[in-house]
Amino acid sequence: MKPGIHPAYGPVVFRDRAAGHAFLTRSTVTGEKTVEWEDGNTYPVIDVEISSASHPFYTGTARVLDTAGRVERFERRYGTRAR
Secondary structure (H helix, E strand, O other): OOOOOOOOOEEEEEEEOOOOEEEEEEEOOOOOOEEEOOOOOEEEEEEEOOOOOOOHHHHOOOOOOOHHHHHHHHHHHHOOOOO
């Protein structure tokens, strides 16, 4: 790689505030705050609103929308369309 043009790539802790879950990975993102990790080292921490630990799709709590029921309710309210 060409020296001097790439951002620093190092360990960073991403912390999901909603789920109380944190994981250590490598990234070019840096933060002002730091946290002491399980291994005793201090790393920059990035707080995120949602991650795979709290997202409904990954946790299995996603709701399936009843589109057929909505269409039927609309047709009951406003009548069916003349074709």
